[in-house]
Amino acid sequence: MTAEVKAIADDLARYLRSLGGVSDVHPPVATVKKPTSRRRPPVPAFLATQGAAFEISFMYKNEPRTFRYYVDAHDDLRAVTQILRSHTNGELMVRVPGEYGHVMPNDIHYVNRLNLAPGTLAPLR
Helix, strand or coil: CCHHHHHHHHHHHHHHHHCCCEECCCCCEECCCCCCCCCCCCCCCCCCCCCCCEEEEEEECCEEEEEEEEECCCCCHHHHHHHHHHHHHHHCCCCEECCCCCEECEEEEECCHHHCCCCCCCCCC
């Protein structure tokens, strides 16, 4: 995890600790991309999914939760942090049930929208 991503992760963990109903916030953990299976052919780069940068586990209203954060663009750290905070706050109420009713991890992405379309210019102000 880079120093910038670590700073964002630590800030989000502090933010979660300040929210009502949230307890037992674990320190952010850098995630490791799983090795690809040798049985499958390689996936083209434009279809490959990026691995999560880090994840934070905590309890929300006595239910274990895990949020995985994907940060795939360099941008102003304050902007990235504020956007991820607002998405984190919004995702607290979202429960994604798995096969046996267990809550699955919530994936939260930060994407620099200007990097989505090559050749796109920044909007005029």
